[in-house]
Amino acid sequence: MLSKKCKYAIHALVYLADRYQQGPVHIQEIAEAQHIPKKFLEAILLELRNAKILHSKKGKGGGYYLYRKPQEVNLIEIIRLMDGAIAMLPCVSLNYYEPCEECLDEKTCGIRFAFLGVRDETLRILSESTLDQIAKQEKTIGKR
Amino acid sequence: MLSKKCKYAIHALVYLADRYQQGPVHIQEIAEAQHIPKKFLEAILLELRNAKILHSKKGKGGGYYLYRKPQEVNLIEIIRLMDGAIAMLPCVSLNYYEPCEECLDEKTCGIRFAFLGVRDETLRILSESTLDQIAKQEKTIGKR
DNA sequence: AATAATATCTATAATATCTATAGACTTTAA
DNA sequence: TTAAAGTCTATAGATATTATAGATATTATT
Numbered sequence: 001m002l003s004k005k006c007k008y009a010i011h012a013l014v015y016l017a018d019r020y021q022q023g024p025v026h027i028q029e030i031a032e033a034q035h036i037p038k039k040f041l042e043a044i045l046l047e048l049r050n051a052k053i054l055h056s057k058k059g060k061g062g063g064y065y066l067y068r069k070p071q072e073v074n075l076i077e078i079i080r081l082m083d084g085a086i087a088m089l090p091c092v093s094l095n096y097y098e099p100c101e102e103c104l105d106e107k108t109c110g111i112r113f114a115f116l117g118v119r120d121e122t123l124r125i126l127s128e129s130t131l132d133q134i135a136k137q138e139k140t141i142g143k144r
Numbered sequence: 145m146l147s148k149k150c151k152y153a154i155h156a157l158v159y160l161a162d163r164y165q166q167g168p169v170h171i172q173e174i175a176e177a178q179h180i181p182k183k184f185l186e187a188i189l190l191e192l193r194n195a196k197i198l199h200s201k202k203g204k205g206g207g208y209y210l211y212r213k214p215q216e217v218n219l220i221e222i223i224r225l226m227d228g229a230i231a232m233l234p235c236v237s238l239n240y241y242e243p244c245e246e247c248l249d250e251k252t253c254g255i256r257f258a259f260l261g262v263r264d265e266t267l268r269i270l271s272e273s274t275l276d277q278i279a280k281q282e283k284t285i286g287k288r
Numbered sequence: 289a290a291t292a293a294t295a296t297c298t299a300t301a302a303t304a305t306c307t308a309t310a311g312a313c314t315t316t317a318a
Numbered sequence: 319t320t321a322a323a324g325t326c327t328a329t330a331g332a333t334a335t336t337a338t339a340g341a342t343a344t345t346a347t348t
Contacts, residue, residue, distance in 0.1 A: 001233070002233060014254070024323090027323085040308055042325080046325070058324045062324060085145060107285065110280075113273075114219060121266070128258075137257060141252045181336080189295090203343090204344090204347070206293080206294045
């Protein structure tokens with residue numbers, strides 16, 4: 001399961017994708033609109049800023065805004081940043097690989113294969129899911 | 145990521161699948177062979193027994209053994225039992241559904257779709273992965 | 289009947305992680 | 319100069335995970 005932190009991040013980013021190129025949005029507004037504890041959101045946005053997904057402007061009239069185009073930020077990147085590995089086993093993770101402590105021998109471990117498949121499919125699906133695509137989807141559904 | 149508990153469960157079950165219909169295997173042996181803390185393993189096996197995946201025989205000469213055929217126990221069932229939901233979001237889970245607290249309105253939430261896809265693919269792949277299949281795979285690899 | 293080997297049950301300790309909050313500080317526009 | 323923002327450091331509280339201890343019940347064997 002995704003952590004709350006990660007879900008908050010996704011919601012905040014989709015919110016900012018909706019306001020792309022409309023100037024900085026301040027934390028308070030995002031927090032209220034998305035029902036996210038403000039102080040928690042602060043830490044999250046800061047992390048997204050350090051990862052060059054967001055930019056910020058300090059001082060009066062300041063706030064956060066997307067650094068990249070909404071179609072260039074996908075769920076994979078957000079999840080990795082907030083929660084770490086996508087894979088269900090460390091020995092099968094691309095970005096957070098670690099040998100499985102529980103595995104006696106990775107080479108002959110029959111468990112990994114299924115999880116390799118899951119990882120690949122997950123990457124495929126979530127990397128196609130961008131902020132742009134999510135935001136558009138919400139608008140389409142809203143109209144039905 | 146799967147919990148250690150879940151990984152221990154999978155390893156123990158694959159071990160028992162290898163010994164299918166060869167009489168009870170005692171906890172101590174599984175713990176040593178798979179490097180699992182014995183007391184922790186006790187709790188895990190008990191849970192698997194309550195879920196009718198394992199059976200046990202008490203007293204001298206007792207131990208644990210598979211209750212069902214190795215081809216009738218898949219990874220989905222084990223993961224659900226040990227770690228809960230397969231899905232990455234509660235609002236997209238079949239067995240552990242809960243409305244997303246973070247979602248303002250599930251009907252118009254554009255985030256769910258991608259995770260629905262991930263859930264379906266994960267279920268598909270992991271339900272095809274049975275103890276029998278894993279054990280066979282290990283033997284095949286071992287021979288190479 | 290006694291003994292030893294085993295699973296079962298209850299409790300709890302030790303860690304780790306997640307979620308949330310407080311408060312002082314810095315920057316900027318007006 | 320002031321008010322409105324983000325930034326930084328610290329920490330509290332809650333929850334979940336991992337591991338262990340010890341007493342009890344059951345069974346095969348002698």
